[in-house]
Amino acid sequence: MKFFGKILLVTSLVCSLAILPALSLGATQGVIELPSLTGLVKELKPTVVNISTTKLVRSPMDDFFRGRDLPDFFGDEFFKRFFGDQHPREFRQKSLGSGFIIDKEGYILTNNHVVEKAEQIKVKLSDKKEYDAQVIGTDPKTDLALIKIKAAGDLPVVHIGDSDKLEVGEWVVAIGNPFGLEQTVTTGIISAKGRVIGAGPYDDFLQTDASINPGNSGGPLFNLRGEVVGINTAIVAGGQGIGFAIPINMAKGLLPQLKKGRVVYGYLGVYIQDITPELASSFGLKESKGVLVSDVTPDSPAKKAGVNKGDVILEYDGKLVEDKGQLTKMVGRTPIGKKVKIIVLRGKEQKTLWVTIGQLSEKQVTAAATKPEETDRWGLKVQDITPDMAAHLGLPNNAGVVISDVEPGSPAQEEELQRGDVIIEVEHNPIKGLADFRKYIETYKKQKTLLLTVRMQANEYHNFFVVLKKKG
The missing domain is CATH 2.30.42.10 (PDZ domain)
Structure with a gap:
């Protein structure tokens, strides 16, 4: 999972393959038959690829013990004695994703989270041929990646469209590999444009009612002219008919930099x-x-x-x-x-x-958002929750403040508060937003402890009481 809260990254966008019914417009207007997509799908399928990756990851138990001040018997001998070879400290994890071929040289667009930190990348074409792929360029800020294969013969390539011309309600087609089910074709409409889902400062997503599943990320979203208009990326966990795609115009603008291996802003x-x-x-x-x-x-x-x-x-x-x-x-x-x-x-x-x-360097802040409120006493930086952010985090409302940063070694870090957690009460006083938070922090500034009611991101935003204790 890459996006915080209830936004989940997936590996292309799909809806369950359905037979589109005829639309009845009333007795006086008769029945309109929707066109068959058979010919379009046959033309588009060869341009879509299945991406499988292998990554070296640490065991969750190794992460638990790493960095903790524990006795030496929790070292290698401990694991060997009590777990033997059943619990490796590291293991290789395989993942699936999708992508699409953009030119005959073998360049393929996909999501950054599909190939990030991958030791090995395999690309399978629609004709079942497999190739090793090389990462050419990535951009975590927009979740885009460009990879390349060396294939013999002519490769089928997509036609790039213009996402700015998309209209809400326009039909779209997605082809991808959900759960490894290769070349799955789905349909839907554009539900909204310009969505901000909390993924980063450059959020500008297309929303579609096509369902999205693991294995679909990086796949193309086509219009009915057979042009790519989006790159399928994310879903709302627990939601139905709410999926998000990166507009293809964003990718077009970054493509020259991706080919050079690095994107700058x-x-x-x-x-x-x-x-x-x-x-x-x-x-x-x-x-x-x-x-x-x-x-x-x-x-x-x-x-x-x-x-x-x-x-x-x-x-x-x-x-x-x-x-x-x-x-x-x-x-x-x-x-x-x-x-x-x-x-x-x-x-x-x-x-x-x-x-x-x-x-822009990694340490600089772009013209992105309201400056977070900083509280030196407790080691927290917080900011208001927008309605869009609340909806996509699965929160019942936008009351409270979201933690944007936690200072290392602070009281907040000692109580394991994390970025993305939501503070809804200070000393039992409800927090509507940043103004309330400031007021109550000032009211209780002389206290040595501070009682917070927090919706913990790691616990699916259930409420927990947290007591912060001043140092010294």
Whole structure:
């Protein structure tokens, strides 16, 4: 599992193969027969591949004992004496996934989580021929990977479509390998576009009502013209008819970098948040347009360009800014070193600034989300829960705050709180959001202990009481 909470990664998107019924439009309109997909499926199947991987993983029991301050008898002799050869410290795990051939040179697109840390990758074509595959490039941020095989003869290749032209309600076809059932064909519709499911700052998923199962990740989602419009990726655990695919246009944009082996992202260096009606009123804004800069990173491109805390970014590179997600993606896709014009509202005056986009490193924070609230006393960083995040985590509502980070060696870490856990009460006081959390942390700041009610991610978000104890 790669996405936190109830979002599960799968290895392509499938719905149960069904006979599509005729749609009755009433006595006066007669009956409309849906077209057969037989010819389309015959054409598309050869372009879809089965991917099997082998990974070296540690035993869960080895993980339990690793790093704990336990007596020496929990070493190798302990395992040999009590488990013999029945409990290896490491073992090889096999996984299945899907992919599709994008050109005759043997390049195949799939999900990063399908091939991540794989020792060996095997690709099986529709004609049953198998080939060893090499990883060319990966991008964990968007869960994309490019692999390559050396095959004799002409390879069948997909036609790449335009996911921006997809309409909600449009029919789509998925072909993949759920549970190793090769070349399974399913159908569904596009249920929504631009979904944010908490996978990362570049979330922009297509939602489909096709069911998704393990073994389907990385497989193609086709429109009825036989063009790939998405890469099937994730499901909501316990949900029915809720699956997600990466828009093919995102993959098209990253493909040149994937072929070079590494994907880089543009970096602006601001913390941003969407403008609520309350914020608009507080800042004297007539409309909730643009995004509010809540902080600027020192020595960042934004700082050097003159962006200030409290500015409202209205335009970026000639495009109106609608929300923080849109700006994050626009910045990420901007070439490194490009000089970009941004228009900000400062007070009642619009200003034009020019910023030279930098390169995002793993330690930097993109223009991605509201700056988390930090509590030094307890070692927690928390932030508000969006309605989309609550839905995809399987939470009954968006009350509480989600833990975004835990400081090593802190009281929070000692009580085994983790990123993704949700705090819903402080000292029995209900927490609706970040404002409540701040208030009660301040109220009980002199206490040596702090009682929290926490929905634990590791325990399927059931409630647990946790008491944090100050050090010293």
